[in-house]
Amino acid sequence: VVMVSVIFAIVMSAFRVAPLLESLLAVGPALLVGIAMASITTAFTVHLEEPTGLPLFFRFVVVPMFLFSGAFFPIDQLPGWIQPVALITPMYHGVEMARAIVIGTEPAVAPWVSITYLLVLTGLGLAIALSPMRKKLTP
Secondary structure, eight states: OHHHHHHHHHHHHHTTSSOHHHHHHTHHHHHHHHHHHHHHHHHHHTTOSSTTHHHHHIIIIIHHHHHTSSSSSOGGGSOTTTHHHHHTSHHHHHHHHHHHHHHOOOOSSOHHHHHHHHHHHHHHHHHHHHHHHHHHHOO
């Protein structure tokens, strides 16, 4: 996540989309989202007996998360019933924080709320994943 985010920041700066410093500062929210999603994905996959469930996770969790994150279009253009779903996706919080850093807009959610939310998701994912992982790895 860090490598891709830094490269993306350099490209944004090279094409004069945003200053380099602000672009590099947006790596922080990207890293938080990456860690949160890694822990959630690990919590899901550690409970799988067969790897066939992983494509379903990507189809029904990861892809919609990108679509409802506000990265491609504002979430206020979504139907009213799906907007609360967008607000609980980790990607939405990362996009809001990164956009606020790079463009200088006021985030819809306070940064401390987004950071706390992503850290809580990370902790939940780790808590759910660690016990089954220990059982599987213990001889």
